[in-house]
Amino acid sequence: MECETFQSYIMNRGGVTQSQFNELTPFLRSEAFSKGEVLLQQGETCKASMFVEKGLLRAYTLDESGKEHIVQFAPENWFIGDRGSIYFNDLSYFIIDSIEDAEVVFITDEFIEKASELSTSFRKFNKKLLHNHIQHLQKRIDLLLGASAEKRYLNFIELYPDLLLRVPQWMIASYLGITPESLSRVRKSLADKNFKPY
Amino acid sequence: MECETFQSYIMNRGGVTQSQFNELTPFLRSEAFSKGEVLLQQGETCKASMFVEKGLLRAYTLDESGKEHIVQFAPENWFIGDRGSIYFNDLSYFIIDSIEDAEVVFITDEFIEKASELSTSFRKFNKKLLHNHIQHLQKRIDLLLGASAEKRYLNFIELYPDLLLRVPQWMIASYLGITPESLSRVRKSLADKNFKPY
DNA sequence: CGTCGAATTGATGTCATTCAACTACAGTGG
């Protein structure tokens, strides 16, 4: 069982005590995936959220023409999953796979319920997480509603400076909703204006 | 106190009993707004989510050039609010105003907490609402990542057939992330292919 | 009836896409 990162995450940030955590371990399961492996296929059902201990995952869809649309990246300490599938038993809308070798902890609804029962501060923390997630998604929508390719890219750099170095450019393009060629041109134009991300 | 719609909403769908509801009424406040009135200004703090009893609200932002980006519509039985502002005390990112004369019930976090305490089924219901909201936002992002103006419009019609008749076209355009002129042309082209929404 | 905003239409512009060619580099097998 490899959940140290998750353990310290919910202990430090979620206010869960050691003894509470011990009670919760039976509900946890972790698994390692290698780069490129698919954790959730479109059309399967997703049984749990996934917490990334190590590595980097992504959630994306495929359109009719086979193009990928990356909806979310999940590096260390992030959650990822298909909530429609988890909570409404829909078939998964997203594909989730790993961009780097990864360690993942599966967080079932059962775990969340149990933890919420044991710890008020976890309950509050979880609530904040959800609201934070919603807020984040809304801001992303706002950005997609009319910001230029350049603005989206600058925003991405600001939000995920660490991912810049870990994610191939064509995936960033897909996350931004533009083509790799366009992103390349945006970067060039920024370089010409001698903009330096790092 | 005008909360009949909300009352039947959380009794029928949230499984709250009459006596539980009675205990909760002290936490509720409702208010009427007329068309065009602003309920939340950008930069204010938002103290509560709002449940729409009657009428139609919208949440939007203004960009540097003064253009509106509509992030959400909220007709009867929908919630709207700025979660960043409610839960993290940020200044509101959105402006919320009313498109039609409206009756609104203010749902404070206190109310949610109290109701969750009183009723397990409300707690579950609320959880589902949140996850449903997240799923919905993710699908919207997926759509904005690369779907054509026409596809977005068709998707809008499918999701909100009722809103088609109530929301002026330029607001729909703003929700879709295109200009009113473009939407007009999309509609024309659909009409030429003799597409009929109703 | 006149006014004002919404919607349509046309002419033109701009930004991003598409398609194709080319470079760079990493991984594979001889």
Added chain:
DNA sequence: CCACTGTAGTTGAATGACATCAATTCGACG
């Protein structure tokens, strides 16, 4: 160790989708 192959990234030219600007029509409302 080097050729072969495949993928990422860049660049160019042509196209296309949507935006912009301007003019006109339509319709609601005073």
